Amino acid sequence: MLPGEPGLWLYASTAALGLVFIWLLSKATTRRALGKGKQLPVASGLPLLGHSLTLRSGDRRLTALRAWSTQYDGVFGLSRGLLGGPLLVVLSDPAAVHGLLALGEDVAPKSKRFYGSIEEVLHPSGPAPSCLTATAAAAWGPVRRSLLHAFSAEELREDFLVAKAKAYRLAALLQDLGPGVILDADDAGCRLALDVLGVSKLGYDFEAVEATGEVLLLRLLGEVRQEWEARRRRPLGPLTGWVSDRAAEGGLRCRILADFVAQELWGDIEARGPPPPDDTTLAAQLVRLWSPPAVGAASAAPGVTHDRAAAELASLLMYGMEPAGHCIAWALHCLAHNRAAQDKLVAELKREGVYDNPASLTYDMLPRLPYLDAVVRETLRLYPPCACPATVRSLRKPVVLGGTALPSGAEVWVDVWSMHRCPRLWRDPDRFNPERWTDASARPSPVPGPAGAAAGGKGKAGGKKGAARGVKAAGGDGGDGNAAAAVDADAAAAAAAFDGLSTLPTDGGSAASAAPPAAAVAAALASAATTSTDAPLCSPLAFLPFGVGPRCCLGQGLALAEVKAALAVLVGAVAWEPSGEPGDEPRLAAGLFVRPEGGVHLLIAPRKR
Numbered sequence: 001m002l003p004g005e006p007g008l009w010l011y012a013s014t015a016a017l018g019l020v021f022i023w024l025l026s027k028a029t030t031r032r033a034l035g036k037g038k039q040l041p042v043a044s045g046l047p048l049l050g051h052s053l054t055l056r057s058g059d060r061r062l063t064a065l066r067a068w069s070t071q072y073d074g075v076f077g078l079s080r081g082l083l084g085g086p087l088l089v090v091l092s093d094p095a096a097v098h099g100l101l102a103l104g105e106d107v108a109p110k111s112k113r114f115y116g117s118i119e120e121v122l123h124p125s126g127p128a129p130s131c132l133t134a135t136a137a138a139a140w141g142p143v144r145r146s147l148l149h150a151f152s153a154e155e156l157r158e159d160f161l162v163a164k165a166k167a168y169r170l171a172a173l174l175q176d177l178g179p180g181v182i183l184d185a186d187d188a189g190c191r192l193a194l195d196v197l198g199v200s201k202l203g204y205d206f207e208a209v210e211a212t213g214e215v216l217l218l219r220l221l222g223e224v225r226q227e228w229e230a231r232r233r234r235p236l237g238p239l240t241g242w243v244s245d246r247a248a249e250g251g252l253r254c255r256i257l258a259d260f261v262a263q264e265l266w267g268d269i270e271a272r273g274p275p276p277p278d279d280t281t282l283a284a285q286l287v288r289l290w291s292p293p294a295v296g297a298a299s300a301a302p303g304v305t306h307d308r309a310a311a312e313l314a315s316l317l318m319y320g321m322e323p324a325g326h327c328i329a330w331a332l333h334c335l336a337h338n339r340a341a342q343d344k345l346v347a348e349l350k351r352e353g354v355y356d357n358p359a360s361l362t363y364d365m366l367p368r369l370p371y372l373d374a375v376v377r378e379t380l381r382l383y384p385p386c387a388c389p390a391t392v393r394s395l396r397k398p399v400v401l402g403g404t405a406l407p408s409g410a411e412v413w414v415d416v417w418s419m420h421r422c423p424r425l426w427r428d429p430d431r432f433n434p435e436r437w438t439d440a441s442a443r444p445s446p447v448p449g450p451a452g453a454a455a456g457g458k459g460k461a462g463g464k465k466g467a468a469r470g471v472k473a474a475g476g477d478g479g480d481g482n483a484a485a486a487v488d489a490d491a492a493a494a495a496a497a498f499d500g501l502s503t504l505p506t507d508g509g510s511a512a513s514a515a516p517p518a519a520a521v522a523a524a525l526a527s528a529a530t531t532s533t534d535a536p537l538c539s540p541l542a543f544l545p546f547g548v549g550p551r552c553c554l555g556q557g558l559a560l561a562e563v564k565a566a567l568a569v570l571v572g573a574v575a576w577e578p579s580g581e582p583g584d585e586p587r588l589a590a591g592l593f594v595r596p597e598g599g600v601h602l603l604i605a606p607r608k609r
């Protein structure tokens, strides 16, 4: 150093001052962006491990989240410890949840981390997003708009008949078994849901209801779901696959399912050739997306390839089967343990002539069966199959939700389980009480929900594998605005046809259905009582089994149609009672879906007529 030159200490202190200045500036900017929200409470966890141990285990996670949710009024943070990744924010406050799901993709897209992990098990050969897992609108928008046609009111009318026919088949098998038989209602529900999805949407009868032994595809889907759950429990993720036999075995199952879907199922769909113009089933819409030149339809959605079609099929199988199957099982469980509710449902079926003349039951009759509707809602409230984590978003910007400032970079879980069982929102929240949905005086007026189901054709492929039935054109929507507008215009008609469900978020998948504004939700809820002693009997705005907003469940119309058809037929045909077996009070398993571990074992007895 030359004499007269500033010392090293001067450089160092200038640099340090600069750093302090930048830090203060960034804090000030963040605070401004966070607005006036109060500080996010973060539950205290273990040193280094945070809350990772509690979050790993299924039913313990639901219980813990519910306790924190009560403690922090439905908005709080959790740490996943050193190995865990970004700050985790959990929301069960309805206004905060509606606010989150109404945010655009530039602020709160689906979490790559969470949905990517689903993609890894469904499509192990490499990244291939699906409508469920894609995080950017360019990847899911055109596909969703096209698949919407498979859930039009006309399609649902036929799906209902398929579900009814399959439920009859099951009921006949049960009646043949005679009195005193103990049935695993979860296994039966999943078989039914797989067959309905196969026949009505893919033109492929898996014949799971009729099968006497194990159904390989059901087992495989269960194993792949288990593999996803196991990977979330393994702290070192995929690395474990190299050292653990069990992990390698799980990976193999994922590849077997992916191969079955890509070669057998998709191969069969493709081999049918171009779908007739009036075929709007899921299978036909996927063919149009994947190979438009062959069928002379609209141009392909960008990036849709053979892999993409297979990934799409795999996620539809996974999300289209299990939640609906478990819902049927939980409903039968609740009815078996609430004889008065079961009798009331039978009385409603008798009043409408369905009990004595089951053939008269149609989709258009559903609004005349309000108690059946109430039973389904109450089941979905108590046992939402997609509970938590199921709807997961990443924050790209700081936001204020439910009055609390949430930082950019956080991963946000919507905790539907805690919301559906919150004692401030539901009187006696743990009790199965379908009357809460029929007692009009107990219901606050709902904020208008998103528009209803999709536009489109009729009919579907049906019967045995590959036997396509006549259907009407939807013209594969290659993502152009006109097709999307057509869908929205027809949505209102479809919603009207589903009148009995008008306060459910009935969006069968309108391309960009708006969530009710968070402020309206907050105001509506504030007008209801908010203490556990005078909690409202029912809070429709806090009922979100299918999510809300542009990424809400695409198949909710089908799910409701099939669950209702199944319950009307199965409860009309046989009486359901507790079996007194261990599976009578099923243990909750909460992984990708909330399901009854080990099944739901119920005693059945033919009804005397």
Ligand code: HEM
Pocket: 131, 132, 133, 140, 144, 197, 201, 316, 319, 320, 321, 323, 324, 327, 384, 385, 386, 390, 391, 392, 545, 546, 547, 550, 551, 552, 553, 554, 555, 556, 558, 559
């Ligand atoms: C009782 C049955 C069902 C329940 C409770 C349910 C629930 C849900 C929920 C909560 C979501 C949102 C997940 C998220 O935010 O990422 C979702 C998404 C989805 N569901 Fe369902 N679902 C059911 C049945 C079905 C059926 C039968 C199908 C199709 C045949 C289906 C297809 C889908 C698809 C494709 C998505 C992704 C939509 C998107 O992100 O754009 N679901 N479901």
